[in-house]
Amino acid sequence: MIGLNGVKYVLSYYGFDILALNGMYKKKIIQSIGDQVGYGKESDIYEVLAVNDKPYILKIHREGVSFKKVLNNRPNMYKRNWFNISTKSALREKEALSRLYSYVSVPKPIATDRHFIVLEKINGTMLKYTRLEDPDWFFDEIIDEVKKIYHRGMVHGDLSEYNILIDEDRVVIIDWPQFIYSKEDRADKTLINDIKNIMNYFSRRYSLNNEIDAVLKKVKD
Ligand SMILES: Nc1ncnc2c1ncn2[C@@H]1O[C@H](COP(=O)(O)OP(=O)(O)OP(=O)(O)O)[C@@H](O)[C@H]1O
Numbered sequence: 001m002i003g004l005n006g007v008k009y010v011l012s013y014y015g016f017d018i019l020a021l022n023g024m025y026k027k028k029i030i031q032s033i034g035d036q037v038g039y040g041k042e043s044d045i046y047e048v049l050a051v052n053d054k055p056y057i058l059k060i061h062r063e064g065v066s067f068k069k070v071l072n073n074r075p076n077m078y079k080r081n082w083f084n085i086s087t088k089s090a091l092r093e094k095e096a097l098s099r100l101y102s103y104v105s106v107p108k109p110i111a112t113d114r115h116f117i118v119l120e121k122i123n124g125t126m127l128k129y130t131r132l133e134d135p136d137w138f139f140d141e142i143i144d145e146v147k148k149i150y151h152r153g154m155v156h157g158d159l160s161e162y163n164i165l166i167d168e169d170r171v172v173i174i175d176w177p178q179f180i181y182s183k184e185d186r187a188d189k190t191l192i193n194d195i196k197n198i199m200n201y202f203s204r205r206y207s208l209n210n211e212i213d214a215v216l217k218k219v220k221d
């Protein structure tokens with residue numbers, strides 16, 4: 001970017017965070033930031049306090065280039081234009097959650113600004129770290145959500161024990177930027193892959209075995 005008097009400016013990684021944070025303050029969404037509660041492969045997750053004193057979740061998208069790569073190899077960052085990629089991911093996640101929220105068990109989307117998305121905070125633990133008393137019941141609940149998602153015209157695309165939160169007897173499906181529409185060519189393959197991930201997890205952990213064809217039929221019917 002060329003500024004006044006031909007001086008060159010480059011928007012840094014931290015600068016982009018500050019701009020998004022300022023945007024969230026200006027829109028009166030966030031009043032303060034709390035602890036970091038998650039380190040995803042391509043995101044940082046913080047608990048934040050909203051202006052209405054409610055705890056929300058702030059997910060900072062870091063897609064496009066890994067944070068470590070940015071620190072070690074700054075010129076790469078500018079070439080890859082990661083801020084467009086991470087902003088698109090936040091918007092994509094908002095698009096998915098907005099379409100699903102009234103129909104499917106997902107966190108309510110509150111707002112986005114650049115690569116930031118603020119979400120309803122779910123009080124639960126990742127399926128991976130929960131010991132289920134009644135795995136059959138939870139498996140059916142998850143497949144029911146997959147069915148509702150499919151009938152809203154969408155497929156998650158990265159469904160696994162890492163992207164499902166268990167809040168007492170409620171399952172909540174999180175992490176949506178890679179979702180696809182069910183009319184896309186690769187939707188069937190992606191749906192089967194999502195279902196297989198869940199089936200494999202329940203088979204490994206709880207010796208619960210199902211037939212892919214039967215589960216797929218249930219989802220699509
Ligand atoms: N709405 C939420 N409420 C509570 N905790 C959340 C929420 N969203 C995310 N988290 C926490 O942050 C973690 C990472 O979130 P998410 O899966 O959306 O990000 P991610 O970067 O895609 O992670 P990964 O790349 O590892 O899949 C979750 O496993 C969960 O512990």
Ligand SMILES: [Mg+2]
Pocket residue numbers: 040162163175
């Ligand atoms: Mg995830």
